Amino acid sequence: MTSQPSQKSGSIEHYDAVIIGAGVSGMYALHHLREMGMSVRVYDGATGIGGTWWYNRYPGARVDGPGSPHYCYTFSKELMQEWDWAETQSKQSDVLDYLEYVADRFDLRRDIQFETWVEDVRYDDAAQRWTVETSTGVRASAQFMICAVGALSMTNMPNIPGIHGFAGECYHTGNWPHEPVSFEGKRVAVIGTGSSGVQAIPEIAKEAEHVTVLQRTAQFTFPAGNRPLTAEEVADARANFDSNIEKMHANDGGFPVDPSPERSAFDDTPEEREARYEALWQRGGFGFFHGLYSDIAITEESNQTLSDFVRKKIRETVNDPETAKKLLPDHFVITKRPILDDGYYETYNRDNVTLVDLRDDPIERFTETSVITASGEHPIDILVLATGFDAISGSMLRLNPKGRGGVSLKEKWNERFHNYLGMAIGGFPNLFMIHGPGSPGVFYNMPLGAERQMGWIGQCMSHLREKELGAIEPTTDSEEAWGNEVSGIADFTLFPRTDSWWTGANIEGKPRYFTAYLGGSLYYQRIADVASNNYEGFTFEPVHGIDKQI
Numbered sequence: 001m002t003s004q005p006s007q008k009s010g011s012i013e014h015y016d017a018v019i020i021g022a023g024v025s026g027m028y029a030l031h032h033l034r035e036m037g038m039s040v041r042v043y044d045g046a047t048g049i050g051g052t053w054w055y056n057r058y059p060g061a062r063v064d065g066p067g068s069p070h071y072c073y074t075f076s077k078e079l080m081q082e083w084d085w086a087e088t089q090s091k092q093s094d095v096l097d098y099l100e101y102v103a104d105r106f107d108l109r110r111d112i113q114f115e116t117w118v119e120d121v122r123y124d125d126a127a128q129r130w131t132v133e134t135s136t137g138v139r140a141s142a143q144f145m146i147c148a149v150g151a152l153s154m155t156n157m158p159n160i161p162g163i164h165g166f167a168g169e170c171y172h173t174g175n176w177p178h179e180p181v182s183f184e185g186k187r188v189a190v191i192g193t194g195s196s197g198v199q200a201i202p203e204i205a206k207e208a209e210h211v212t213v214l215q216r217t218a219q220f221t222f223p224a225g226n227r228p229l230t231a232e233e234v235a236d237a238r239a240n241f242d243s244n245i246e247k248m249h250a251n252d253g254g255f256p257v258d259p260s261p262e263r264s265a266f267d268d269t270p271e272e273r274e275a276r277y278e279a280l281w282q283r284g285g286f287g288f289f290h291g292l293y294s295d296i297a298i299t300e301e302s303n304q305t306l307s308d309f310v311r312k313k314i315r316e317t318v319n320d321p322e323t324a325k326k327l328l329p330d331h332f333v334i335t336k337r338p339i340l341d342d343g344y345y346e347t348y349n350r351d352n353v354t355l356v357d358l359r360d361d362p363i364e365r366f367t368e369t370s371v372i373t374a375s376g377e378h379p380i381d382i383l384v385l386a387t388g389f390d391a392i393s394g395s396m397l398r399l400n401p402k403g404r405g406g407v408s409l410k411e412k413w414n415e416r417f418h419n420y421l422g423m424a425i426g427g428f429p430n431l432f433m434i435h436g437p438g439s440p441g442v443f444y445n446m447p448l449g450a451e452r453q454m455g456w457i458g459q460c461m462s463h464l465r466e467k468e469l470g471a472i473e474p475t476t477d478s479e480e481a482w483g484n485e486v487s488g489i490a491d492f493t494l495f496p497r498t499d500s501w502w503t504g505a506n507i508e509g510k511p512r513y514f515t516a517y518l519g520g521s522l523y524y525q526r527i528a529d530v531a532s533n534n535y536e537g538f539t540f541e542p543v544h545g546i547d548k549q550i
């Protein structure tokens with residue numbers, strides 16, 4: 001591909017592509033487009049690379065999915081041979097060290113501008129280019145706009161009376177300070193018992209004088225089973241790099257795991273089922289979910305066999321029966337994002353931890369020095385908000401690009417997050433999302449997902465350049481059909497029936513429906529087919545000024 005070198009014209013810089021976000025996805029997008037010979041600029045509001053791994057530095061933060069050594073990039077065999085992962089569930093600082101290493105190894109920083117918030121992104125119909133205004137005054141224009149803004153980066157701040165008047169320290173897990181936070185001798189309240197809260201609470205409790213956990217929804221959590229990787233595992237990952245990648249591509253979650261045979265929970269006797277759950281529980285880790293019956297997320301009856309098992313574990317683990325009762329979840333297990341923990345339920349056996357069930361004892365307000373619930377006042381020094389994110393669509397809506405005719409994304413997405421293939425949006429030509437709504441995103445190994453989506457996007461860009469086309473965007477019909485496909489797959493499962501950040505139910509006023517593509521590896525087949533079918537579902541526009549038959 002011929003590159004259009006970046007150049008300054010007046011106060012505006014011109015690139016082939018602008019990437020917003022220097023996290024896992026944006027870093028790969030930069031590398032990939034540079035390899036294609038494009039001029040690229042990345043903007044990020046943080047002072048360093050890493051995105052989610054830059055911001056989420058709370059105590060206990062670790063990879064809580066299928067972990068190392070396969071939560072990483074696969075584009076470079078050498079990189080895989082060079083990097084030593086220490087544990088199965090890498091801690092946040094290890095993942096960030098890895099990303100720093102990647103940034104240095106592939107000389108990424110020279111094309112990234114940090115501490116720069118993109119404040120306006122606007123399509124210029126006549127020029128067929130995007131223009132970008134930033135917080136530092138730098139302006140840029142590019143033919144292609146890559147939004148690598150993160151599926152879990154727009155923090156959800158609870159709107160509770162008096163919270164802004166609380167005079168103690170207050171931290172959100174998704175925007176944790178870089179300086180160490182000391183909990184020693186402090187009375188701490190934590191709101192939120194999702195993955196972040198469940199990872200942070202046991203660590204905070206080890207240090208604090210007292211921890212009050214303010215729980216809105218009891219959660220199912222599973223033993224993380226974190227342990228050092230063995231030399232054999234590391235050697236195996238290196239020696240079998242190619243075959244592992246093949247397996248990862250075939251696997252529905254993007255990990256080198258052989259597909260489990262189709263088997264209902266009721267194909268086993270209750271005793272066999274119990275033994276299976278127990279063995280998975282003892283082993284721990286995300287493998288728990290790979291080892292489950294294939295109908296666990298499909299039928300209520302199968303789901304109940306597992307939820308009964310975990311409820312029994314909670315009762316066995318937590319000494320105080322009243323506390324144990326408050327911890328028993330009542331939704332379908334795994335239909336909220338499964339959580340991996342390291343001694344979460346055990347933490348409630350400590351004398352310095354109190355659980356408040358907000359369903360029975362709701363928060364009324366904050367004062368300067370306390371949180372007041374229906375049952376009384378809890379004096380606190382530190383408030384930790386583990387309240388999650390306006391996930392999947394929130395960071396795109398915060399960016400709020402303005403497409404054709406100045407129509408904003410907020411206008412386009414006021415009821416549904418219309419898009420095609422989870423990557424492209426009608427009325428927003430040449431703009432691509434990574435891990436956006438309608439993609440497997442948060443249900444897939446995210447570094448690998450970013451690589452695979454970016455591969456498709458790069459191919460699409462090459463197609464435009466080779467055919468001398470100026471713009472591509474999806475049709476309304478293809479967006480509607482894609483939305484139906486995404487919902488149709490989800491409706492086959494129990495996932496949409498539970499309130500979760502997957503369904504947008506955690507954010508007041510957000511359209512409530514399940515937006516992730518649950519078809520696993522089928523997604524990559526679907527997008528490949530669209531490309532090989534001359535980008536079926538898209539419309540093209542010639543380069544303005546060129547009279548061309550498309």
Ligand code: N01
Nearest residue numbers: 062063064158192193194195196197216217337386387388
């Ligand atoms: O956020 P969450 P998270 N009053 O939305 C509660 C990924 N992750 O940051 O369930 C009271 O899951 C809310 O209650 P409810 C992972 O994919 C990855 O924990 O909505 N409570 C819930 O308990 C994960 O799933 C890693 O009723 C309020 C909690 O806050 C995703 O990020 C580590 C409230 C939010 O839980 C998000 O996890 C951590 C209110 N007003 C997370 N508002 C790694 O891999 C919200 N809540 C490192």
